[in-house]
Amino acid sequence: MKHFKTLLAAFVIFTTPLMAQDSTxxxxxxxxxxxxxxxxxxxxxxxxxxxxxxxxxxxxxxxKGKHGLIKSIETASEGSEVEVKVKIGNEDGVTYVDMDAKKNLQLINVDGKQFLHKGDTKKVEDVKEVETGETKNILGYACKKVISKNGKDKTTYWYTTTLPILGGAFGIMSGKGLILELESPLFSFKAKSLQFEKIADADVLPPKGVKEAE
Incomplete structure (x- = not known):
């Protein structure tokens, strides 16, 4: 019995980390x-x-797998005489990501009805992207640096291919990997944490019965 308990304890110790590493x-x-x-x-x-x-x-x-969901945050500026609501992401709060199709679907409300609006993820011909060859670690993941230029506008982002994920905050679809850091003239973002945990299908898939509109 004592030997069985020892084996059981060893099983728990060695399998718990493996179960926690479901990177999908x-x-x-x-x-x-x-x-x-x-x-x-x-x-x-x-x-x-x-x-x-x-x-x-x-x-x-x-x-989860090749699907994702981005939760937007609405807030009001603090410490100012003028109250301005700032919406981050889809103003209705939810954007679904289809990594295989490389598209985003924003859940929007029109006259009390819900629709899925396809976000524009097509590459613009005038945008030129250059991988600099620079690398750095973000949250323990090796990332590559890309400089993207569209006219005078310049965006820099870092992505990793270690995880089987495409995209990043705002549903930005680079097609290269998971974007963990980005800088642009209008906004910037950086991953603060990344956890592997169980995600329900309903949390990342668009609701059934809701029509997709262009």
Missing amino acids: QGKVNYIVTMNLHANLKPDQLQYKDALPEFIDREIVFLF
Whole structure:
């Protein structure tokens, strides 16, 4: 009996880490920094001095197999005389990611009815991407650096191919791997944590019966 207990204890010790390493499902928590001043429209510039230049918020990317879901966060700027609501991601709060089809579906409400709106993930011909050859570790994962240019706009991001995941915060679909860090003139984000855990199919798949609209 004592020998059986010893074997059972060893089984628990050695199998628990293996069970925890199911890299096909889990979640990534990102810290997103929005440049409020850079995002203001011409008719909103009058509020520039009343707003902080940057705000930091969190966004969550759930993934399971080749499907994912991005939870947007709505917040109000603090410490300013003008209240401005800032929406991160889809304004209705949910964006579904189909990694195989390389497309995003935003759940939107129109006149009380729900629709799935296909996000634009097509590559723009004018965008030029260059892998610099630089690498660094983010959360223990080896990442490669890419510089993307579209005219005068420049975006830098770091991605890893260690995990079988495409995309990142905001549903950005690089087609290369999981984006863990990105910098652009309007916003930036960086993965704060990555956990492997059980994710229900219903959490990452669009609801049945909801029509897809272009």
